[in-house]
Amino acid sequence: MSKLVEIINVSKIYNPGENEVRALDGVSLSIDKGEFVAIIGQSGSGKSTLMNILGCLDTPTAGIYRLHGMDVSHMSDNEQSDVRNMEIGFIFQGFNLIQSLTALENVELPLTYRGVAKKERLKLSKNALSRVGLANRMDHKPQEMSGGQQQRVAIARAIAQAPPILLADEPTGNLDSGSSREIIEIIKRLHSEGRTVILITHDPGIAAQAKRIITISDGKIKSDVINTAQEG
Amino acid sequence: MEYFKSAFSSILDNKARSLLTMLGIIIGISSVITILAIGNGMKHTIGGELDELQSGGVTINIDAKKTDRYLTAEEVKQIGEQIPEAYGASPQISGYGQAKAKNDLSANITGGNETIIHSQTEKLADGRFFTESDVASASPVGVMTQSAAILLFRSMDAVGMTFDATINGITKTITVVGLIESDEESISDAWKSVSAGELWQYINVYTPHTLLTQGFSLPGENIQSFTVFPEPGKQDEVALKAKRLAENMLGLRGQKAVSIQSFASMLETFNKILNIATMVVTLIAAISLIVGGIGVMNIMTVSVTERTREIGIRKALGARTGSILIQFLFESALLTLIGGILGMIAGYGLTFIVSKFMNFPPKILLSDVALVVLISTSIGLFFGIYPAHRAAKMSPIEALRYE
Numbered sequence: 233m234s235k236l237v238e239i240i241n242v243s244k245i246y247n248p249g250e251n252e253v254r255a256l257d258g259v260s261l262s263i264d265k266g267e268f269v270a271i272i273g274q275s276g277s278g279k280s281t282l283m284n285i286l287g288c289l290d291t292p293t294a295g296i297y298r299l300h301g302m303d304v305s306h307m308s309d310n311e312q313s314d315v316r317n318m319e320i321g322f323i324f325q326g327f328n329l330i331q332s333l334t335a336l337e338n339v340e341l342p343l344t345y346r347g348v349a350k351k352e353r354l355k356l357s358k359n360a361l362s363r364v365g366l367a368n369r370m371d372h373k374p375q376e377m378s379g380g381q382q383q384r385v386a387i388a389r390a391i392a393q394a395p396p397i398l399l400a401d402e403p404t405g406n407l408d409s410g411s412s413r414e415i416i417e418i419i420k421r422l423h424s425e426g427r428t429v430i431l432i433t434h435d436p437g438i439a440a441q442a443k444r445i446i447t448i449s450d451g452k453i454k455s456d457v458i459n460t461a462q463e464g
Numbered sequence: 465m466e467y468f469k470s471a472f473s474s475i476l477d478n479k480a481r482s483l484l485t486m487l488g489i490i491i492g493i494s495s496v497i498t499i500l501a502i503g504n505g506m507k508h509t510i511g512g513e514l515d516e517l518q519s520g521g522v523t524i525n526i527d528a529k530k531t532d533r534y535l536t537a538e539e540v541k542q543i544g545e546q547i548p549e550a551y552g553a554s555p556q557i558s559g560y561g562q563a564k565a566k567n568d569l570s571a572n573i574t575g576g577n578e579t580i581i582h583s584q585t586e587k588l589a590d591g592r593f594f595t596e597s598d599v600a601s602a603s604p605v606g607v608m609t610q611s612a613a614i615l616l617f618r619s620m621d622a623v624g625m626t627f628d629a630t631i632n633g634i635t636k637t638i639t640v641v642g643l644i645e646s647d648e649e650s651i652s653d654a655w656k657s658v659s660a661g662e663l664w665q666y667i668n669v670y671t672p673h674t675l676l677t678q679g680f681s682l683p684g685e686n687i688q689s690f691t692v693f694p695e696p697g698k699q700d701e702v703a704l705k706a707k708r709l710a711e712n713m714l715g716l717r718g719q720k721a722v723s724i725q726s727f728a729s730m731l732e733t734f735n736k737i738l739n740i741a742t743m744v745v746t747l748i749a750a751i752s753l754i755v756g757g758i759g760v761m762n763i764m765t766v767s768v769t770e771r772t773r774e775i776g777i778r779k780a781l782g783a784r785t786g787s788i789l790i791q792f793l794f795e796s797a798l799l800t801l802i803g804g805i806l807g808m809i810a811g812y813g814l815t816f817i818v819s820k821f822m823n824f825p826p827k828i829l830l831s832d833v834a835l836v837v838l839i840s841t842s843i844g845l846f847f848g849i850y851p852a853h854r855a856a857k858m859s860p861i862e863a864l865r866y867e
Contacts, residue, residue, distance in 0.1 A: 289780060289860050310784045317782020328777045328864065332477055342781040344466055389781070 235298075236396060236428055237263040237286065242295030242305075244281050244451075255281040256292070257451040263430065265396070268423040268462075270431045270442035278451040280401070283432045287320055287399050288312045300396075317345050321390030323419075325402035327382040329374040329389075335361060336370040339389045346393060360392035361385070364418060380411030387418055391427075398422060398429045404438060416441055471795040474767075475802070485763045486803030488756020489843065492749045493804045493836055497811025499745040500832050502818055503738055505825060521583045522703040523556070523725045524710055526688040530721035533714045534686035537577065537673065543709045544579055544692060550702045552579025553692040555673045557684040561631035563667060566618045567658070572666045573606075573629060575673030575684070581607075582693035584644065591623035591642030594672055598641075602674035606638045610646040611654035612667035618658055620651075629669070631680045638671065657825075664820065753839070756803070757847040764796045764851035775855050776863025789856040796848030797841050804840025808833065 244256040255278045263269055273279040284290035285297060288304055291312075297305040304315055322328075329338045339357040348356070361370055364384040374382050383403060390398055400419060404412035420441060423429045431442055439445050443462045447454045475482045526534065535543075537555055544553030554576035563571035574580070581593045586609070594605050606629075613622035626639045646654075657663060676682045694702035703724045711717045768775070775788060812828060819825060 284861055287780070289864075310786070313779065313782050313784045316780060322780055324864075328773070328780070330774050330777055332473065332774075341778065345778075345782040345784070345787060 235262040236265045236267075236300065237261075237430075238296075238298040238301075239285075240296045240298075242285065242292040242297060244278075244285065244290070245293045248293075254451050256285070258295070259448075259451070259453055260295075261446065261453060261456065263428065265428055266423075266426055268420075268429045268431070268441075268443045269446060270433060270439035270444070270459075271446045271448060272433055272436065272439040273448035274434055277449045279432050279434075279448050281451075282448065283399065283401050283430075286397075286430060287322060288315045313345075317342055317393075319395055319397060321393070321395040321398045323383070323386050323390050323398065323400040323403045325405040327374070327379070327386045327406070329382055329385055331374050334371050334373055335366060335377070335385045335388075338374070338385055339392050342389065342393050348393075356392050357388070360388040363391070364388045378411070379407050380414055383407060383411070383415050384418065387415070387422075391422060396428060398427050400429065400431045402433055403431070404433075404435075412438075467791055467794040468798070470791060471798045474795055475799055478767075481763065482799060482802075485759055485799060486756075486806065488752055488759050489800050489803030489840055490756075490807040490810060492752035492756055493807025493840060494811035494814060495745055495752065496749040496839075497808050497832060497836065498814045498818070499742055499749075501812065501815040501828060502822075503742050504829060504832075505815070505819060506738065506822075507735070521556075521691040521693055522699055522706070523689060523691050524703070524706050525723050525725055526710065526714070526716075527721045527723065528688055530719060531714065531716055533716065534688050535690065535710065535713060537685075537687060539713055540687055540690045541577055541579075543690075543706055543713075546709055547692065547702055547705045549695050549698040550706070551582040551693040551695065552577070553690055553706060554578075554580040554583075555684065555687045556580065556583075556689065556691045557673050557676045557682060559631040559676050559680055559682055561629060563616055563627050563629050563669065565616050565625065565627035567616055567663055569615055569663050570666050571629060571669055573631065573669045573671055573676065575671050575676035575682075576691070577673060579693060580670060580691070583691065586645045589643050589645040590621075591640070593642050594670070599672040599674055602672060602678045604636050604638045604675055604679065605641045605671065607642040607644060607670045608640065608667060609644045609650070611650040612646075612669070613640070613643055614651065614654040614658060615663060615665060615667055629680075631676075631682065634680050636675070636679050638669070638675075653825075662825075665825065753843055757800070757843045760796055760800055760844060761847040761850055764792065764799075764848055765854065767795075768792060768851045768855040771855075772858065772863050772866040775858050776860050776866065779858070779860035780864060785856045788858075789852045792852035792855045793845055793848045796851070797844035800840045800844030800847075801837065804836050807840075808836045 239259060239261050242256055242259050243254060246253040246255060259282065271279050271282060285292055292305050295305065296303060299315065299319060307315065336357055339360055340353050343353040343356060358370065361367055364387050366381060366384055366388065369377060369381060403419065404415055407415060416438065419429060419431070433439050440459065440461065443459050445459050446456045540553050540555050544550055557575035559573040559575065561571055561573065563569050577599050578594060578596050589610055593607055594603065598605050610620050613620055616627055617625050622640050622643060624640065626637050628635050629638050657665065673684060677684045692702055692706040707722050707724055710722050716722060778788060
């Protein structure tokens, strides 16, 4: 059986030529279904570039990215859009909710792009919002909610369509410690329910919650270890 | 449906800005609608009047600047009798005043001899036309159309009824002796006007010309203008003969004091003027619509920049290039469509006011409404292409990074 995520010798080079920047330099890694992986690195280490490539928001300059055994490294914009829509649930540092839409409408959005019928969409979205404890805030707009609540809406949006991969980019970066704990607990719970979680962070304390920790520096993988503290 | 909802709420979120953006479209569309409605109304009313009353008539004028001679009513009648291809010839005197029975209306009272019935093509539906002896005795009798009878008496069964006509302060009671057939459309329009109480139309009444000159003291005993009624297709021939006969009677041969004026050429002139006016206003409206469209393009471009992050989010969540393109095209088309509809309402409001002053019913055509919807939507689509394309081709990473 093929791996869920398989990256082979991937590089991302900006400004090719004299002043080229190798944001990623020959990175290879694979992630199995059901794993909880943290990718940790300082800013400028290449972890954001890696996350963009893993999330199909960007394509590598060289190398191959296979998702479900399907080569997604050389797709057109629209094909990438479809892969993002079907395969990946994003959780961003800045929440990235649309301010003019209510919580429910924000959660519905990826389902709309997938072409799910209105009735089914509402059912899935309400269900997802209930699972993050926001059943009573569905009609609120983002600015009427706290940071923690906004991030929970974003999580609901990411899980409503049940994608195989949850990609969380510094999910607690804009939150106080109380809300951070809450969000990490929700992410851990989602993992325990069988989802594959990829967590990108610069914070070793957050990374320590994962079962596998990949450290990245200068565009290369420095270490890839099983976190024994969380194992079992 | 989702696009519609999203576009609508985005327009509502920026009400003041949306309204200002629409202004150019509103002005453009309202001026198009106003000129179309006024033009149609005027063509309908005036054209209808001319068609109905003077369709076959050719008017012969004696130029008062070149001669002080004139014809008598008897001589005019003789001219008609001497031309075999003509149904007759009649003096034509107009009196403008009020007619009062069940309703009170403006009236255009046309005086002529018994041959003036040939000035219109419809048949008599009821009663009789006035006769030679009515003319000789200046009888207070009149003939009008069925629709005029509805407006004045609220009844089509008006033969034998009387109304008070007032011209220049003189009031006479006139008996209706005959009704000219009206088509179904004008009959139902007349009933609608009566039940709505909208009585701004003129009614036309034919009476003996002697009633106007003797009864109402209008000038016209000395005839310097009369109408001959040619058989179909004989207009030019009859006009020429009538002109010769008048010149002979007056002893004015070769002095160019007698001229032919046909209503067909009047109608043509009127249409020409109206067409020029329509073209000028349409040109102004077109410029206003283009300027309005550019305004929409500017605002949409600003809106796309402001919403870069939203676009990034949508793309990250799986929106295809086409979805973003359609979203913004939809928004700009909806913006101009709403502008077009507001412009249409403003235009009809303006037309309604103008028509009150100018005494003709505003005419709203379904084809105009369809045209407005089509034009305003196309402007939105056309001028929305650039900003929508800008939005659609954004890279999701850069859009997400945008602050």
